[in-house]
Amino acid sequence: MKTLEISNLKKTFRSNFLIKKYPVLKGIDLSVEQGEIYGFLGPNGAGKTTTIKCILGLLFPDAGEILINSLPGNSIAARSQIGFLPENPYFYDYLNANELLYFTASLFGIPKAVAKERISMLIQQVGLAGREGLKLRKYSKGMLQRLGLAQALIQDPVCLILDEPFSGLDPIGRKEFRDLILGFKAQGKTIFFSSHILQDMEMMVDKVGIIINGRISRQGLLSEMVSSSTRCHEIICARISEKQLAQIPVHFVSRDNQFIITLDNEADINQVVESIIHNNGQVIAVNPVKKTLEDIFLNELREVQ
Ligand SMILES: Nc1ncnc2c1ncn2[C@@H]1O[C@H](COP(=O)(O)OP(=O)(O)O)[C@@H](O)[C@H]1O
Numbered sequence: 001m002k003t004l005e006i007s008n009l010k011k012t013f014r015s016n017f018l019i020k021k022y023p024v025l026k027g028i029d030l031s032v033e034q035g036e037i038y039g040f041l042g043p044n045g046a047g048k049t050t051t052i053k054c055i056l057g058l059l060f061p062d063a064g065e066i067l068i069n070s071l072p073g074n075s076i077a078a079r080s081q082i083g084f085l086p087e088n089p090y091f092y093d094y095l096n097a098n099e100l101l102y103f104t105a106s107l108f109g110i111p112k113a114v115a116k117e118r119i120s121m122l123i124q125q126v127g128l129a130g131r132e133g134l135k136l137r138k139y140s141k142g143m144l145q146r147l148g149l150a151q152a153l154i155q156d157p158v159c160l161i162l163d164e165p166f167s168g169l170d171p172i173g174r175k176e177f178r179d180l181i182l183g184f185k186a187q188g189k190t191i192f193f194s195s196h197i198l199q200d201m202e203m204m205v206d207k208v209g210i211i212i213n214g215r216i217s218r219q220g221l222l223s224e225m226v227s228s229s230t231r232c233h234e235i236i237c238a239r240i241s242e243k244q245l246a247q248i249p250v251h252f253v254s255r256d257n258q259f260i261i262t263l264d265n266e267a268d269i270n271q272v273v274e275s276i277i278h279n280n281g282q283v284i285a286v287n288p289v290k291k292t293l294e295d296i297f298l299n300e301l302r303e304v305q
């Protein structure tokens with residue numbers, strides 16, 4: 001079942017008394033299955049936040065359809081199924097975590113008894129137990145981000161939308177936040193998050209949508225994207241001199257007493273292996289090197305520009 005489905009979403013900004021037009025979303029199509037983590041990847045200015053604002057109803061699209069659990073995105077029933085963490089959430093410095101979460105719960109009309117139980121569970125889950133009484137101005141960026149996640153989950157939504165949730169976090173904060181998101185996925189939440197940081201994507205997403213210049217240039221399961229494509233082959237060899245290797249027209253680097261030869265063309269493998277053996281060298285391994293998300297992303301960027 002699809003939790004989020006967007007088709008032909010278009011948005012143009014206007015300025016100079018509506019004369020100048022800036023088309024930002026040029027027909028976005030994407031779909032997020034229930035229970036998956038969807039990474040919305042794109043360079044700065046590609047249109048990620050604009051897409052998210054349209055999903056949340058903060059911006060009116062010019063065209064297109066947004067469905068949340070098959071409900072029209074602009075309906076109250078659909079909105080109540082979404083929890084949102086903005087890119088730079090603002091928190092009141094002089095509230096503590098408990099007060100902030102009670103306040104948010106009251107905005108959603110959650111009865112006090114239900115709120116009490118949910119807040120203490122969420123505080124536990126995001127690793128803030130024992131710190132809930134501390135004023136937020138004393139929180140680190142990582143703690144605030146985790147509190148933001150608890151806030152987004154207060155009405156127990158089916159889908160979490162996170163805009164650049166990793167920006168500004170240090171490596172430990174990123175790891176903690178990643179583990180938290182994976183934990184919420186294990187509980188059955190669907191997670192849609194935007195990022196321009198490839199490593200975060202590669203470590204946790206099921207599906208990737210690459211947005212460039214207001215268009216989805218590629219969408220698919222990460223496992224299929226990276227495993228279906230071999231970037232090159234590596235031949236690891238030893239007992240051969242650099243001089244001998246230089247006679248075989250290949251690109252190589254040395255590591256310890258070994259050489260790593262990179263071949264773009266699979267058809268060249270046999271010939272190179274034979275040359276190494278002919279020179280009394282030792283072939284240790286021939287490895288296909290899979291494309292990484294970075295290769296795929298950079299390739300998409302090159303094709304568009
Ligand atoms: N309210 C607005 N008015 C005019 N242009 C905007 C507005 N919001 C965003 N933009 C422009 O739309 C483009 C996409 O922005 P955004 O969706 O924030 O990108 P991303 O989140 O992918 O970095 C940018 O060029 C940005 O300057």
Ligand SMILES: [Mg+2]
Nearest residue numbers: 048049087164
């Ligand atoms: Mg953005």
